[in-house]
Amino acid sequence: MFKREEEQLHHLKQDLENTPVSLDSLDKAITAGFNRAKTEEKKRTRKKKGFYSFLAAALLLIGFFSTIRVSPAFASYISGIPGMEKIVELIRDDKGRMAAVEHEYYQEIGVSDKKGSLQVTIDGAISDEMGIVLFYTLESDKKIKDIRIDKVNLKAKNGTPLDEASSSYGEPHRSDEGEYSYSGEIEYFFEVPLTAKEYVVDIEVKGRQYSLPITLNEFKEKKEYPVNQSLELEGEKINIEKVTIYPIRAAVHLEVDPNNKRQILHLEDLRLVDENNEVWGKISNGVTGSGNKDSKQEIYLQSNYFKEPKELYLVLNNAQAIDKDNATVVVDTEKLEILKQPAGSHLNNVRKENGELVFDLRTNREFNYFIFSKVIDAQGKELEHSTQSMSTYEKGVRRIGMNLPAIISSQNPITIELSYYPKWIKGKDKIKIK
Structure with a gap:
């Protein structure tokens, strides 16, 4: 079944081995990958990857299909799952989910519902007591250029309340030429462990x-x-x-020390590492954390559940x-002046453009974060801001903007809290957890 794919990957591997790649470029690519991770309640990601992401994914697939060659039992398992190539494409950036498939923890479902020319199918799932990842396919009798899931509701068949922490169902599917089918993921994570096994997914x-x-x-036990x-x-x-490892993801339970002199905004490269220096890093697409940055929070990493390292x-x-x-x-949004900001003065040239309050963010290297959080007016009232925008990074500058309601004189100046900022502390610290 995989002979053609193996031949393609073999040729790809040869091409990659003959491609000159500097260690400095790889380091920058890895750093950029970490920077793209964002904390979000709703994800609409799966953006186009650059060459280095493609290289990493290709090498991962080479290893994946190498496993098939040397393991007849695993080859038989994979060959029995319809559309396995779609699943691999969706999870290839997550080592934990790839390992779940390798260890036959992926569950085939194959339930469909059709209305008119469109059929929706739940192909399969990877689940544990705190989360469910569903893999779906949208199929049509005619080619579709643009389609998206508008809403998803998951409910237990027996009526058990689900204490949802976060959910996501990917980005819109688009094709200039049109496609007959599109595949994606639906994710649900919960505040308390699941007990029910039967559910209804309304899409x-x-x-x-x-x-x-x-x-x-x-579910396998945590x-x-x-x-x-x-x-x-x-x-x-x-x-x-503590660190809790589930089949879908690992959760690091932590609290920033209240006696710190600095406010910790983001733990940029927190990761699990075993005795062989194998790394399980941040979730690259999806929710990367929850909780309050000033108190208790959870940071989510890729899962090493199906590994049994001697040391971790x-x-x-x-x-x-x-x-x-x-x-x-x-x-001051009337005078268009920045009255205060963190050391480094990375923000300047505040202005109004197309209904947004806009800044230039100047950095020595690309900084891919939406930096703003709460907005408080001079009266102490929180202002709603519906969107943030970000331009491409060019010549050390990136335009960032936020949509704010009309602000009157008595509300000035406004105070903007920060979620991220291009200022770092560094070190070489680690804790043995196993």
């Missing part, structure tokens, strides 16, 4: 409702490692309570951090 596409009943297999130690970068402490470490080298007494941006 809305183009105003039509599709109802698909599913029954999940038994692996929990008490830690109660601190990671430290330049004197700033991050207190690690939690490692951190970089974190975004700013002084607590200078941790906001204060702006």
Whole structure:
């Protein structure tokens, strides 16, 4: 079944081995990959990857199909799953989910509902007590250039309430030439462990409702490692309570030390590393964390559940951090002046464009984060801002903007809290958790 794919990957491997790639370029590519990770409640990602992402994915697939060659049992398992190439394409950036498939934890479902010319199918699932990842296919009798899932609702068949923490169902599917089918992922994660096994997935596409009943297999039990130690970068402490590893993802339970002098915004390269230096890093597409940055929170990493390393470490080298007494941006929106910002003065040229408050963000290297969080007016009232925008990085500058309601004189100046900022603390700290 995989002979043609193996031949293509063999030729691809030869091409890649003959392609000159500098270590410096690889390092920059890896750093850029970390920077693209964002904390979001709703994901609409799966953006186009650059050459280095393609290279990494290709090498991963080479290893994947090499496993098929040397393991007849695994080859038989994979060959029995219809559309396996679609699943691999969707999960290839997540080592934990790839491992789940390798260890036959992927569950084939194959439930469909058809309305008119469009059929919606739940192909399969990877699930555990805290989350469900569903793989779906939209199929049409005629070619479709643009289609998206508008709404998803998951409910337990027995009526058990689901304490949802986050959910996502990907980006719109587009093709200039049109396609007969598109595939994607639906993710649900929960605050409390799941007990039910039978569910109904209601999916809305183009105003039509599709109802698909599913029954999940038994969940594998979580692996929990008490830690109660601190990671430290330049004197700033991050207190690690425990690490919990599920089949879908790993959760690092932590709290930023309240006695820190700086506000920790983002733990940039937090990762799990085993005794062979194999790395499980941040979730690249999806929710990367939850909780309050000033108190308890969870950071989500790719899962090493199906590995049994002799040793396992939690490692951190970089974190975004700013002084607590200078941790906001204060702006007079009438005079268009920045009255206060963190050290470095990376923001300037504040202006109004197309209904947005716009800044230039100047950095020495590309910084791919939406940096703004809450907006508070002079009266202490939080202002709603519906969107943030970001231009491409060019000559050290990136335009960033935010949509704000009309602001009157008595509301000025406004204070903008920051989620991310291009200022770092560094170190070489690690904790042995196993």
